[in-house]
Amino acid sequence: MIAGNAMGFLEEFMLDCDIVPPKAYIGKDTDLFTAQTKLGVIEFNSPSGDFNIYVVMEESPSEMAGVLTFNIPEIINNHIIDMFIPKGISVYTTKTREETIKVLESQQDVMLLFLNQMYTANTDFTDFIQVILSKRPACHIIFYSVQSEWEPRLIERFPNSVLGFIPRAFDTAKIFQTLVMILNKLGVKYHHKRNFIRIKVTPKDNIPALLYKNLREETENIVNVSVEDLSVGGALLVLPFTSKDDFKPKQILPRAQIKLKGYVVRFKAEIMQKVENKIAVRFLDITNDDIKKLSHFIHDKLRDTVLKEILTK
Structure with missing residues (x-):
């Protein structure tokens, strides 16, 4: 069939x-x-x-790609996170020029900078763009602006880097579609297969997880585990040694859940690999809403990790 x-x-x-x-x-x-x-x-x-x-029949994962948003309104930025991170495209968010430069220096997957021209009045971006291109000559920049405020001279000054602007009159879906088309022109195909973005989880993140051996709610069927790394497609979980023999490769977990900072992500999973008391699982049944929750957690974790690296340098 x-x-x-x-x-x-x-x-x-x-x-x-x-x-x-x-x-x-x-x-x-x-x-x-x-x-x-x-x-x-x-x-x-x-x-x-x-x-x-x-x-x-055969498809190799595409190379990783990333988008950096600079002072983009939250509702738009959230939509970008919702749609890009599940496709393996990283999203970094910055509020200052200093953060932006540091992210570009440290995150080599960033290909496109989406920059809000109107976050402050009467701002000249020429010097900022020069600094960006001195750090990342291959970076491309698209502005978020309006025709009355747009400065065509930026394209004339930086013809191979500044691509123009996305009108503020566009709704979130149309903004996203425009970004997808721009990335497509840059060789990043939205629908191509990519590896999921994985983030390391530490005890400080405090995200407990539960595994159910079967569908019953009895205490003996529930196992508390810790999460070592996480993506929208699966997780690496650490079992208590007392329960490690209860779980085998290829076993289907009918119910599982991870608690992420104020909300719970529920899913069905398959154990793909087991080493001692660690199991790698892939999500088999998870809602779009829960994928969005995971995407935002991953985005926030990426941002926290990058900013921490910046502060310690």
């Missing part, structure tokens, strides 16, 4: 909907592709129209 989700167009426009995947049945001895095929295309004809299903 071959099944595919007709989601490409909808994802581009950030539309949510439920689609029943189309299905086709072929004989078990039928070869659709060769061993050398990396991307296969299956054409379908249906009463409601023709469509294609793309089958990726």
